[in-house]
Amino acid sequence: MTDCIFCKIAQGIIPVTFVHQDEKVVAFKDLNPQAPIHVLVVSRVHIPALTVPEASDPKVLGAIFNVIRQLAVSLRLEHGFRVVANCGPEGGQSVPHLHFHLLGGRQMNWPPG
Ligand code: AMP
Numbered sequence: 001m002t003d004c005i006f007c008k009i010a011q012g013i014i015p016v017t018f019v020h021q022d023e024k025v026v027a028f029k030d031l032n033p034q035a036p037i038h039v040l041v042v043s044r045v046h047i048p049a050l051t052v053p054e055a056s057d058p059k060v061l062g063a064i065f066n067v068i069r070q071l072a073v074s075l076r077l078e079h080g081f082r083v084v085a086n087c088g089p090e091g092g093q094s095v096p097h098l099h100f101h102l103l104g105g106r107q108m109n110w111p112p113g
Helices: 005-010 060-074
Strands: 016-023 027-028 037-043 080-084 099-106
Touching: 005 037, 005 080, 016 060, 027 060, 037 060, 060 099
Parallel strands: none
Antiparallel strands: 016 027, 027 037, 037 099, 080 099
């Protein structure tokens, strides 16, 4: 999608610090980190949110969660981490392109804000 910031990042048009790239998924450091490690794991295909039917594609979700699992190892998050998907306005989603936040490197609290 031409106007989507994460599509532009996945295409290399907007520069980011990538920590993973493959044919289905890219992962890069969040611009505004909320933890010592804060990575966004993003589908290459433009899916606006978890709530749309395309988001149930097991190939896409499986690829994303496999990358999350690999990053948890490569980023040395063996003591724990958090995976977050903000969905819709009340969920705090600001970029309408399917993505998961991988946060770690500090104690996480509950409830989240
Ligand atoms: P969300 O609010 O859940 O939709 O998450 C969107 C995330 O994208 C936020 O944590 C932003 O800090 C992050 N973000 C927005 N623009 C960029 C960018 N150019 N590079 C890296 N992260 C970004």
